[in-house]
Amino acid sequence: MTFTRYAIYFMPPARAEWTKFATSWLGWDMEVGTPIAHPVIKGVDVAAVTEVPRKYGLHATMKPPFHLRDGQSVEALHDACARLAATQAPVALDGLQIARLGRFLALRPMGDEVALNALAAACVRDLDSFRAPPSEAELHRRRAHGLNARQEANLVQWGYPHVMESFRFHITLSGKLDKPTLSTVERALQSHLVPLLPAPLQINDLALVGEAKDGRFHLIHRYVLSG
Template identity: 35%
Template sequence: MTMRAALYWAPEVDDPLHAAGSAWLGRDAETGATLTQPPVPDLPALTADARGYGLHATLKPPFRIATSYAALREDAAAFAARTAPFDLPPLAVMDLKGFLALRETAPCPALRALTDGAVAALDAHRAPPTEQELARRRKANLSPRQEAMLARWGYPYLEEDWQFHVTLTRRLTPEEAAWVRPAAEAHFASVFEMGTGRARRVREVCLFTQAGPGAPFLIAERLALGG
């Protein structure tokens, strides 16, 4: 099967962050609609990769489905139902290894527990990565721990190496960051009330799907957390 799926966190539809983040990327992953981006130089090119994945933070990274969507959906819903809602700390625009991303401004153990649980709960539905996929990952000079994660879960940046982030750009040069970061901060300022911020209640997780290679990821279902 060429279809891929992932379990992500994404803002709720009525959260202003959904509209602001989707506009920044130029696409709404809920509807698939193309959106007008802010007038920031080179923004369409700088956000091209992130636009394809949609506004999200990764919990269970994308994988080819080895079973069926119905079986995956059943287990994802069961995982969500046994997971308690929690507060997400205020977010802010930050640099993450040269990328711009929205990141939490305070520690949140519940986030780590959420992603660790999602990775394990859905792994029976993950087809093993191909040799080409493994080779592409290994170009990043993985540490021994990351290599172990790649072998076990098909993705190297989990457990201690996992970081919550909502990707906003590709990796930027220092010159690009000098104008793009202030533009991003200004774009999200009204949403985050920069300098004060606010917490968000995590009440759902999202199953994203990709129909085939090169297709955009879309929100297939929003699954309510139960606890």
């Protein structure tokens, strides 16, 4: 399959029960590259709630999506991902919790995030030679949301504002919702997903993913963290 962009994700372990539920919640399974039926939850239009994040799959972004730089190859990117993973140790989190990030819902880590943030920074920094510079249209789109000085500097240096010191690990579970819907969906996730969440959570690998022409992301390969 030909991909238009690539990214480095944390993808939860496919066989975990919480992964299975959250993947069906979003309705797209990156692991096998197919749509999946949503759970039926009274009072929640799951398909509508998850329409925006669906194509990205169940993940936390470690290096944001990028076009491959001229002169670089997917094979070289594979090799670089493998080398990076071999230098990085697994990361243990106390767990995950439902959080409101503005008007959307996500899973956020509990406890110390220092090692997690360092892993994300390594992904951004060590693979940056594979990233093509953003277009003027992309820069304009990012700036239209309003950036502070640090985010602007990140955009210029790394092609994305919310990296390095501005990084916040999160697994997106909804699009932007109005306040009543936000509360309803949050209660549903507290009831159906939270009891399945692991504590602690171990991040044992990184995933190279690709964006197909239809905008949906697919798993290409997982790299075990063995540093």
